[in-house]
Amino acid sequence: MTTTGPAELTLIQVSDTHLLPAGELMHGRVDTFALLETVAATVASSTGPVAGILLTGDLADDGSPASYRRLREIVDPLAATFDAPVVYAMGNHDERLAFRAELLNGAGVPADHPCDSVHLIDGLRLVALDSTTPGRHDGWLTDAQLAWLADVLATPAPRGTLLIVHHPPLPSPVPTVHLLRLAAAKRLADVVAGTDVHMILSGHAHHAGAGALAGIPVWISPALAYDADPMPPDGRLRGLLGGGFSRIDLIDGQFVATAIPLTPAGHVYNNDRAEMVEFIRSVTPQTTPG
């Protein structure tokens, strides 16, 4: 039986898939294709409809056409299951020419042209900004991109806007991530301040995190490929096996981002949902304490 949760609208955000051609493992030990298959199976068997699938950068580890085709092997059927559009955003491991040719169905645009895009999903606008610079791993938005964004945001969308930027426009406690953050994020803050942007969705850091830019929440999705340890032993930096993805829900007029770990774990409980919701309702007064 198909059930629905409290969300009016649910988006799935998968970041940093770092796919490779068949037979290759990331860092010689991570099968990112298998991890993405797990995400697809998890989402396909979950509660409620999915309105959109957001792939927020570092989609291919090597930027090769073969890796992007493997991505679509999994993402296309998942999107078809929900009749959901897919938003592809660039990350610093992606290559614009192959990315555009394989994912955006448009080859032939010069590589120095950023892959920015606008989408409308059930009245919610999604703007994907390409924060990459060819040949570099840190984040940057050009003056032309920011001017374009200001132009797009000048007209509010019916349900407002979510902005996708691979590089978090935030400082980071992890020194390598801090070096590779979106540079001069104040320039972006000046554009989004006072607009209808509800939330900024990022990835890149390989660990979940949150902050704010111009008062707008910034969500850093966990990476699919592996976790960067945000509190390693003194003097060390570590990448840990395990990863995750995110769900972005609109509930009672508010957006909420939630990290979903992929690391297998035992059950503390595994109950019938309707029975458990009814139990919690039965022990929760329907009036506020005040």
Ligand SMILES: [Fe+2]
């Ligand atoms: Fe990444």
Ligand SMILES: [Fe+2]
């Ligand atoms: Fe990245």
